[in-house]
Every structure is written in C-alpha cells, then in structure tokens.
Amino acid sequence: MVLGFSIAVGILSFWLLGYIISDIDRVQGPNYTQMLEEKLPQELQEERRVLTGQLEDLKQQIKMVEERRRLTSQTTSDSQQTINQLLQLKRNADQNKTSLSEDQQDALTDSLETFLAHQKNAQALNAELSQLNEDRNDVQAKQRVNESAIEVASEPIETEYQRRYAQHQWRLAAYKLGILIPLLMVCGWVFVRQAGGTYAMLVYAISGAVAMRVLLVMHEHFPAIYFKYILIVLSLAIATGVLVRLLRLVAKPSRDWLLRQYREAYSHFFCPICDYPIQRGPLKFASWTRRSLKKHTPIPVDGPVASFDHPYTCPCCETSLFETCEKCGGVRHSLLPACEKCGDVQRRSTNANEIGSRTKTT
Template sequence: MKTKKHRGSFMLRFMVFGFSVAVGLLAFWLLGYIVRDIDRVQGPNYSQMLDEGLPQELQDERQLLAAQLADLKQQIASAERRRQLTGQTTRDSQQTINQLLELKRNADENATSLSDGQQTALTDSLQLFLANQSQTQTLNAELSGLNDQLDDVERLRRENEQVITRESRPIADEYETLAEQHQWKLAAYKLALLIPMLLLCSWLFVRQAGGTYAMLVYALSGAVAARVLLVMHDHFPTIYFKYILILLSLAIATGVLVRLLRLIARPSRDWLLRQYREAYAHFFCPICDHPIQRGPLKFAVWTRRSLKKRTPVTVDGDAATFDQPYTCPSCETTLFHACQKCGGVRHSLLPACEKCGAGAEVEQEVGA
C-alpha cells in the first residue's frame, strides 16, 4: 500500500516556505563571509615592487625634488604675505601723506605754516612710504627669483617622473600579471570550497526532489548556486563568464526539457493522478479532454473557459439514476464503472471508490 503524503494546513505550508527562504538567505550570507575571508589572502604589493625595482637614485631624487617643491612653495607663500602687509602699510602711509599735504596747501593759502608735529609727521610718513616702496621692490625681486627656482624644480620633477614612468612600466606589467594570477588563485580557493558543496546539493536535489526535505534542499542549493555565480562573475573575465553563464543556462534548460519530455512519455503515478483528478473535477476526459456528458450534463455543452460561468444544474428525481457507468465516446476510455466490492459506480482512473473506499488493489484481488 502506498504511503499517503499529507500536504498540511495552509499556515504550516506557509511557515515551511518562510523558513526555507530564511535558511537559503542565511546560507548565502554565511558563504559570503567565508568568501570574504578568502579575499584576505595577500596578493602582490605594487608600492613594494616599485621600491624594490626602481633605481634608488631615482627614488632619492624624487623625494629631494618633492621636498624642494614644498619648501619653495612655503617661501613663496611667506613672501607673498609680507608683500601684502607691506602694500597695506604703503597705502596707509600714502593716505597719511595726502592728508598732511592737504593741510600744508591750506596753510600756504592762508599764509601760515604747519606745526612742528605735523611737519615731523609728514617727514616720517614720506620716509616710511619710500622705505615700503623699496621693500616692495625687494619682495617682488625675491618672489620672481623664487618662482624661477620653482619652475626649475618643477621641470626637474617632470623629467624625474618621466624617467620613473619609463623605468616602472616593466614593473607595472609584472604587477598586472601577478595580480591576475592572484585573482585566479582566489577563484580556485573559493570554487574548491563551493563546487563540492554544489555537487552535493545537486545530488540531494535529484534524490530529494518532491521528498520530505525537498524545500530544505532547494533553499541550500539555491544559496550555493547563487554564490558560485557571484564568485565567477567577480573573478572570471567577462567574455568567459558570459559563455559559462549561457552554457550553464542551456544545460539547465535542456535538463528541464528532457525531464518534461520523459514525464509526458512515461508519467509518474502522482502526475497521472493529479491530471486525472483535475480532469474529473472539470468534467473532461483525462485522456482526450472530451467533455464528460453524463447524468444532468448529458445534453450540455461547455468549454474550460465557459465552465466557470455555468450555473450549477439542478437534479430532479433520484440522483442514482444518473450515476451509471460511462465510456468516453471519443477515445473509448472507461471513465466510470461498477465497483466490484460494493457495486456502486466509481471513477475508473482514480485509485479509490468514493462509496466504499475500495482501492485498485482490492479490485484486482476480487477480480482474481
């Protein structure tokens, strides 16, 4: 006797689905942490390779020029601040001189003279103005010299950078080669961990398909497969990943198609029972899809689309008179026949009699 498979209540099935999704997400999360830990494996260090590969005199010259540039820029900034301060002092002195000259002109017009204090202030302001003018010229000359030095150092730095760039090109090529090898090594480490897990999940997927722990296997398989795809996307070149993804999708689609074709050619018992059950429920022949016109539906006509809109037929009289054996007139398949145990009419293609519960095994024993 075949063990019956219970579907469970809606809440139980909903909880199974929810926890299956949670298991898949947690497994995907855990694998992500493991993959990131593998990424911590040290690869080639470009700065260290430059320090070891470049001539020491070029590196010393670059550091010296950089120090000189920083020092010259600091000197130029300091001289610029002093020039601005001197310029402000010169403008203040000029304003004072203009005011004193205005007072002297008024005094000359009035036939008077400036006081001793005003005359001394005018003399001091003129001396300060001339001194500031001289200092401004000195600062301008200093800034001009510093800028010339800065231009020379910048030129030397550019020449040094050109030489360093030319000398570091082989080092950069070597670094790219080592970095690519390191990426392939990381991919190998990750796939060495994930591929056996994927193979195990694939084996469980085939063995447990439709079984008790199918949802658990589906969740874990989905998490591992998604992480494998992400690892290949991160480490494989785009052209390789494109072909791998297409081939993998083609293999999956081909496998599903082959399974569906086998299911059509040699359907399983559960698949046939589901097909027969749905066909009987919609009053269509499970074999050829012809309408089952028996009982109250003897002279009715319907399709799958119009069946949902049809008003239920009222049965007048004894319903047992309508419950008679029936054979499909299209494919000659017996759809209803008399039960050999209770004598009532039962579905021929379903496993049990709806009146007495006798199964196909009981009918075979009675028939024998």
C-alpha cells in the same frame, strides 16, 4: 510560515557564505608601491624625493614672501595716507600764509622716509618673489622630466604587477570555488533526492543561496568574455535538464501526477485521456467546453434520472471511465484508485498509453 522561514534560511545562508568569501579576500596580493621601490632605479627615486623636497621648500618660501609683501604693501598704504594728510595740512598752511609746526614737519619727513623705505623693501620682495617663482618653475620642469623617466622605467613593473594581480585573482577564485563548488554539488545531489519531499523547501533555499554566491564569485573574478559563455552554458544545461525531465514526465508520468490530472478531469466532467466531455447521467444530452463550464447552467434532474448510474466508456478514445466495482458491485471511477462506495483500493498502471491499450483490448 514555511515559505517565510525558507526565505530566511536562504538569506542567512547567502549572508554566511558572504562572510566566508570576504575572509578569503583578506589574502594579501601583490603590492605595487613595494614593487616600485624594489625595482625602480634608485637614482630616479632619489631625484624624485629631492625635487619634491625642493618644490615644497620653494612653495613655503613663496608663501612667506607673499605674506611679507602683503604686510609691506599695507604699511606703505598707511604711510601714503599719513603723507597725504600732512600734505593737506601744509597746503592749508600755505593758503593761510602760515607754516607747519616743528612736530608736523618732522612727522612729514619721517613719513616720507618710511614710505620710501617700504617702497624699496617692496621692490626687493618683488624681485625675491620673482626669483623664487623662476626657481619653482625650474624645479617643476625637472620634476616633469623625472616623472617621464619614472613612467618609462615603471612600464615593465606595471606589466609584472598586472600579471601577478591576475594570478592572485585566479588564486582567490580557486579558493572560493574550492569551497562553493563542493557545497553546490552536495546541494544538487540533495536537490535531486529531496525534490518534492518533506525538506524540499529547506533544500531549495540553501541550494539557491549557494548557486547565487557561485555566480557572484564567477562574475567578480572571471573576465566578462568567459563569464558570459559560462552563464549561457549553465543556463542551457539547466534548461536542457528541465526539458528532459518534462519529456520523461510526459512519456512516463508519475502516479501522483496522473492522479492529479485524472482528478481534475473527472471533477470537470472531461475524459482524462482525450479531454472529451463525459456525457452520462443528467449530462447525457448536455454540451460544454472548458471555457463555458463555469457559465453552464445546472441541469435539473429528478429521482429516476439521478439514480441512473452505469459503466461508461469514452466514445472518443475508448477508455473505460466508470466500471463495476469487483467488491461491492457499484459503479466506480476506473482511473481513480478507490471506490467511492466501499473504499476498495486497486493498484492500476500509471502510464496513459498502457491504460489506453488495456481499455481498447477490453
């Protein structure tokens, strides 16, 4: 539960910081469109608007003429079909040596006149459409010239926009880091003070969330060439700090760390100082290593041997491992704080070098 709630606190902290950062992103930056309207020559902008309007009108006219031409073509096709039918009737009448009726003759004449009118109208529409396409091409050519002139005139505006945008990004980064860096420093101070304490998991969760958010902000706003050096230097500082702490722990180990090391060594029958096997009691003539310890067959002992309990000194490093208790007279572990028989507690040095020198002197 502690681990789960610690992860939840870290995620929620990271989420909360994300909302704060997103609110800072709402600060308005430079507007490129507005800068163009303000600094671009008015004649170029007016020409662009006029050409754009003309081009839209021409496109609309071309669309309407094409629709009219389609309808005219359909009407012409229908008229041609009617004429073909009437001509077929006339051919049949000629073969039968008869003549068309007056209504059929009038219909043929009207169809011919309609077909010719539609043909003339189609030709006029084609000419109009051709002229409109030429006008559109001319407007598009003028528009390309206008766009080239606008592009040349907007180059210094683009440069100014990029400069303002970069300043805006640095300003946003300063706002965000102005909030996150003090939080990170507070978390680092609490991290050092509470490392291994009661609220260590809470501090780890919040510190991790703040550190991750700082890295994301730096990655977002700092150029890649700067970010990689910052990340490498930061990683180097963390690794150096951990190494220095480990070296201090090795040179001057804490009491808890030493007691954990001594407890594990005693439980596996090895000297806590030099890792030499403790051969006493029933293990007097046994031999083992850490790899073979779990596979070692227990040695059967009888009563007299089991009660064989005397002070013992490591023959390799000369460290006293078992000594006589000053209170009850029994044999106790020299490097552990309490006597297992009477519970007497003795404060001893937590430095391995001092222990070695003290036992050698004794």
